[in-house]
Amino acid sequence: MVQYPMTATGAAALRRELEQLKNVTRPEIVAAIAEAREHGDLKENAEYHAAREQQGFCEGRLQDIEAKLSNAQIIDISKIANNGKVIFGSTVTIVNVDTDDEVTYKIVGDDEADIKLNLISVSSPIARGLIGKMVDDEISIKTPGGTIDYEIINVQYIA
Known part of the structure; x- marks a missing residue:
């Protein structure tokens, strides 16, 4: 298991980003996908594809932050x-x-x-x-x- 050295300030900033992604960004993306779906044909729907791509980035960042926080070695200098x-x-x-x-x-x-x-x-x-x-x-x-x-x-x- 890889340990990520992190200051207490850095860990707090990552936790804030995680909360923002989970509670604000992710619901916004889900709403954008739902709205884009209503426009019909998904093959040529640029808004739908952009929202799906944004969702992929968001989920990847969520996993990255969760992994780092779970393996964080928080050092309070x-x-x-x-x-x-x-x-x-x-x-x-x-x-x-x-x-x-x-x-x-x-x-x-x-x-x-x-x-x-x-x-x-x-x-x-x-x-x-x-x-x-x-x-x-x-x-x-x-x-x-x-x-x-x-x-x-x-x-x-x-x-």
Whole structure:
């Protein structure tokens, strides 16, 4: 059985999406299919075929979310004592050794990752390079543009 590491926030977001799909989206699709059926010949009924396709996507996403939640390993970082070590769920501030550019990332599960919000997947190259390191450690991360050296300047365990 594959365990999906997930923050408590990420698990809550998946539960909200699941409820939305079950209680709002699915009934809307069923109603759209019923309405399209009333239009007659299903072979050339674009609305019917679009609704059926939407239903397939919805059901697939429902199964995906249910599987992930049933195999979720929910990690509440705020309940772990901070020893300065980078672990799943931690918020890490790093500085580029060459440019002094500073950036803060939170290491989260694959479904929660959103680079625009500085949420990086635990399986991303940056996160893999950070996990297990400590404050003041220097790391080298291979990027498409070459290897970049960073120093870890802060590690927080915040939810």
